[in-house]
Amino acid sequence: MESALKEVRDGVSVLDLDPTAAVGGGVEDVYGEDAATEDQLVTPWTFSVASGYSLLRDPQYNKGLAFTEKERDAHYLRGLLPPATSTQQLQEKKLMHNIRQYQVPLQKYMALTELQERNERLFYKLLIDNVEELLPIVYTPTVGEACQKYGSIFRRPQGLYISLKEKGRILEVLKNWPERTIQVIVVTDGERILGLGDLGCQGMGIPVGKLALYTALGGVRPSACLPITIDVGTNNEQLLKDEFYIGLRQKRATGKEYAELLHEFMGAVKQNYGEKVVVQFEDFANHNAFELLAKYRNTHLVFNDDIQGTAAVVLAGVVAALKLIGGTLSEHKFLFLGAGEAGTGIAELIALEISKKTNVPVEEARKKIWLVDSKGLIVSSRKESLQNFKKPWAHEHEPVKDLIDAVKAIKPTVLIGTSGIGKTFTKEVIEALASFNEKPLILALSNPTSQSECTAEEAYTWTKGRAIFASGSPFDPFEYDGKVYIPGQSNNAYIFPGFGLGLVISGAIRVHDDMLLAASEALAGQVSKENFDKGLIYPPFSKIRKISAEIAANVAAKAYELGVATRLPRPENLVKYAESCMYSPLYRSYR
Numbered sequence: 196m197e198s199a200l201k202e203v204r205d206g207v208s209v210l211d212l213d214p215t216a217a218v219g220g221g222v223e224d225v226y227g228e229d230a231a232t233e234d235q236l237v238t239p240w241t242f243s244v245a246s247g248y249s250l251l252r253d254p255q256y257n258k259g260l261a262f263t264e265k266e267r268d269a270h271y272l273r274g275l276l277p278p279a280t281s282t283q284q285l286q287e288k289k290l291m292h293n294i295r296q297y298q299v300p301l302q303k304y305m306a307l308t309e310l311q312e313r314n315e316r317l318f319y320k321l322l323i324d325n326v327e328e329l330l331p332i333v334y335t336p337t338v339g340e341a342c343q344k345y346g347s348i349f350r351r352p353q354g355l356y357i358s359l360k361e362k363g364r365i366l367e368v369l370k371n372w373p374e375r376t377i378q379v380i381v382v383t384d385g386e387r388i389l390g391l392g393d394l395g396c397q398g399m400g401i402p403v404g405k406l407a408l409y410t411a412l413g414g415v416r417p418s419a420c421l422p423i424t425i426d427v428g429t430n431n432e433q434l435l436k437d438e439f440y441i442g443l444r445q446k447r448a449t450g451k452e453y454a455e456l457l458h459e460f461m462g463a464v465k466q467n468y469g470e471k472v473v474v475q476f477e478d479f480a481n482h483n484a485f486e487l488l489a490k491y492r493n494t495h496l497v498f499n500d501d502i503q504g505t506a507a508v509v510l511a512g513v514v515a516a517l518k519l520i521g522g523t524l525s526e527h528k529f530l531f532l533g534a535g536e537a538g539t540g541i542a543e544l545i546a547l548e549i550s551k552k553t554n555v556p557v558e559e560a561r562k563k564i565w566l567v568d569s570k571g572l573i574v575s576s577r578k579e580s581l582q583n584f585k586k587p588w589a590h591e592h593e594p595v596k597d598l599i600d601a602v603k604a605i606k607p608t609v610l611i612g613t614s615g616i617g618k619t620f621t622k623e624v625i626e627a628l629a630s631f632n633e634k635p636l637i638l639a640l641s642n643p644t645s646q647s648e649c650t651a652e653e654a655y656t657w658t659k660g661r662a663i664f665a666s667g668s669p670f671d672p673f674e675y676d677g678k679v680y681i682p683g684q685s686n687n688a689y690i691f692p693g694f695g696l697g698l699v700i701s702g703a704i705r706v707h708d709d710m711l712l713a714a715s716e717a718l719a720g721q722v723s724k725e726n727f728d729k730g731l732i733y734p735p736f737s738k739i740r741k742i743s744a745e746i747a748a749n750v751a752a753k754a755y756e757l758g759v760a761t762r763l764p765r766p767e768n769l770v771k772y773a774e775s776c777m778y779s780p781l782y783r784s785y786r
């Protein structure tokens with residue numbers, strides 16, 4: 196405590212007191228009434244937080260009308276607030292009411308962003324308590340539209356921008372960020388934002404949104420989260436011509452120039468935050484996504500959400516679905532439309548699971564899985580050279596030119612869309628699939644809703660209600676023939692918050708594929724009989740904090756088992772430990 200006290204006197208935020216603190220609770224209790232230890236009584240902590248007008252303008256500490264009379268006196272707030280005081284519950288009620296008044300989702304997004312910038316705890320309280328209602332706003336599909344219009348709706352910057360202009364000075368830029376103890380970074384270069392393509396610097400909405408979920412769904416405290424956008428230009432002509440575009444007005448840097456900037460970035464991150472900071476790659480284009488993961492997975496704690504997170508969530512859904520469609524994983528035949536990050540990532544994890552469960556080599560397990568890309572079924576006789584990440588899927592088969600012919604030729608039991616292109620599961624495709632499957636499993640994973648391979652309504656109608664269906668972006672329940680069908684949401688949001696929490700609480704320094712399987716298994720284990728009875732293959736998002744704790748515990752357990760965990764001793768009950776580390780959005784009392 197000696198040195199900590201000194202730091203406080205020097206004006207460093209108390210949140211920095213214990214850089215080894217896991218996630219939230221513990222450290223922040225310094226503020227709480229519930230942590231009235233001797234240390235706290237002598238800690239002159241008020242030196243470190245703003246007071247008066249600046250306190251009201253500091254989203255991390257502002258409570259608005261919820262400041263008590265005593266706090267108003269102690270922190271020079273008299274007169275700066277109207278006389279009424281409010282509870283956090285009442286503030287939440289008012290804000291939810293206000294948000295529900297907006298008809299346009301983008302307006303709700305902007306209102307929530309403003310709240311996040313004004314009163315962070317209240318923002319997270321809303322998000323946690325109303326997760327199913329607000330997820331489609333802060334996340335897919337609305338976040339996609341927000342990125343497309345980011346320049347026009349831009350007010351205050353969120354996150355850290357690193358562009359080619361900062362080459363050679365990235366460490367310096369990281370040091371400009373106000374927080375020193377960072378546990379999770381989500382970084383994009385904006386080249387493939389959801390299924391919307393290259394949105395350049397405006398992709399920032401994605402790391403910001405993903406990290407809001409890290410806190411709300413996974414309990415990593417907001418100050419430990421850092422959204423980053425790397426701007427190497429954009430090839431989006433419309434944005435380059437847009438007078439409100441916020442990024443570099445140039446074509447994308449590629450090759451050596453790109454690799455050097457990314458390498459400097461990865462080095463600076465490790466130098467500044469150590470080797471236990473999670474770096475989540477998000478929405479990079481295929482070629483860079485695979486290369487970056489391969490290049491840094493043995494030296495950094497990196498995780499590609501689109502390859503690995505999506506893989507774990509889909510494997511969990513497929514394994515859970517076996518209860519509804521029957522058979523074992525290895526008895527099914529999988530056909531993918533789309534052979535990019537998500538498609539090949541999912542395919543590889545399914546093959547790995549089959550291989551482990553049935554004791555066959557992974558090469559053998561892969562033969563159950565077929566992928567179609569823009570040129571047709573991926574087969575070994577393809578004339579054009581295949582990109583490396585597609586090569587494991589080039590099985591022996593005569594050429595097949597498109598999806599419908601591939602469905603007829605392969606006769607899959609599971610159809611998975613990862614193409615980024617909407618409306619590609621046509622009536623003909625789905626009817627063909629339904630013609631030889633009693634209960635076809637259809638996963639239309641592309642985001643946002645506009646890019647979904649089919650809608651819930653189409654999947655249920657064209658299979659006459661027999662499909663088990665889930666999609667990347669949410670769809671409303673649909674009534675068909677007098678019965679209500681509830682589509683599931685197969686989105687990596689189920690996985691990455693808990694996965695990242697598991698890495699953080701174990702102090703993991705590397706991600707191993709077995710940790711993905713552990714996360715997937717934990718998620719599948721959370722689907723209840725009640726969910727299955729409704730035809731669901733995922734648990735509801737309303738239970739996500741519990742789910743995240745289970746995932747985190749399983750991932751952490753695997754990290755210890757594999758010897759990549761550095762937080763010792765290993766907590767005995769990892770689920771309880773994960774839960775105890777989670778950030779609470781309840782207001783703290785200020786003395």
Ligand SMILES: O=C([O-])CC(=O)C(=O)O
Binds near residue numbers: 335478667
């Ligand atoms: O953001 C989402 O909803 C899922 C995802 O990673 C993507 O589509 O790229």
Ligand SMILES: [Mg+2]
Binds near residue numbers: 477500501
């Ligand atoms: Mg993504």
